[in-house]
Amino acid sequence: MTDINELMGSPFVRVKLVAFVHFFFISNAMLGSWGHGAYEFYNFLFIIAMFWSMHSKDSVEAVQSALVINASSIFFDIVSIVVSFSYMSKYPFSPIITAVVLNLTAFPLRHLADGWAIAFSIINLILRPVSVALLYREFSSRGGTLQTGSVFPTSQQRSYQDIDRPTQPTPINSDLGPRVANIF
Numbered sequence: 001m002t003d004i005n006e007l008m009g010s011p012f013v014r015v016k017l018v019a020f021v022h023f024f025f026i027s028n029a030m031l032g033s034w035g036h037g038a039y040e041f042y043n044f045l046f047i048i049a050m051f052w053s054m055h056s057k058d059s060v061e062a063v064q065s066a067l068v069i070n071a072s073s074i075f076f077d078i079v080s081i082v083v084s085f086s087y088m089s090k091y092p093f094s095p096i097i098t099a100v101v102l103n104l105t106a107f108p109l110r111h112l113a114d115g116w117a118i119a120f121s122i123i124n125l126i127l128r129p130v131s132v133a134l135l136y137r138e139f140s141s142r143g144g145t146l147q148t149g150s151v152f153p154t155s156q157q158r159s160y161q162d163i164d165r166p167t168q169p170t171p172i173n174s175d176l177g178p179r180v181a182n183i184f
Contacts, residue, residue, distance in 0.1 A: 012057065014138050018131045019050035022070075025124035032117025034084045039121070042076050045069055053138075060144040067135040070128060077125040084118060 026043045049066035056062045 012054070014134045015050065015053050015063070018134050019047070019054060021127060022050070022124065022131060023047060025120050025127065029117050029121035029124055031120075032114035034114045034117055036080070036083075038076065039080045042069065042073055046073055058142065060139065060142045063135060063139045063142055064144055067132065067139055070135060071132050074125065074128045074132075077121065077128065081118065081121055081125065 022043075026047065030040060030043075046066065046069045049062065049069050053059070053062040053066050
């Protein structure tokens with residue numbers, strides 16, 4: 001049996017584990033009607049970034065984008081859950097009254113699905129800091145750094161040649177090649 005630290009030390013297992021766990025919890029969180037388009041949108045972006053990280057095994061940018069989306073999703077999850085809970089607590093009995101008046105028997109299942117979805121979104125929110133740590137570990141193992149200079153490089157950190165400043169000496173001899181008049 002493989003040691004769990006050895007298994008989590010494998011770079012591809014970390015990314016696949018994070019992607020699978022969040023895919024499972026996000027899928028269950030989207031079952032209810034409590035959410036709105038924003039929750040689906042940023043989680044869809046996160047899953048796409050995770051698939052990109054699995055596909056591009058050497059790409060630092062893929063893991064960096066997944067890491068940034070996952071870290072910012074912590075804030076977005078809190079806002080989405082608070083907004084949904086405040087709406088559900090503001091009108092807690094209006095769906096029940098509507099169901100009784102219209103004699104809808106499917107209401108308890110819908111209400112149960114909303115509770116199920118919010119429970120899975122809360123579990124997903126609790127797991128996000130752990131997945132941020134795992135993605136940061138993967139980001140570091142691929143050679144990425146979170147220095148401010150990596151986003152806004154200074155003149156000493158640029159890896160490309162600056163064409164405004166000549167780095168090679170200009171030739172001093174006058175014989176630069178054949179002249180057009182000598183050819184004809």
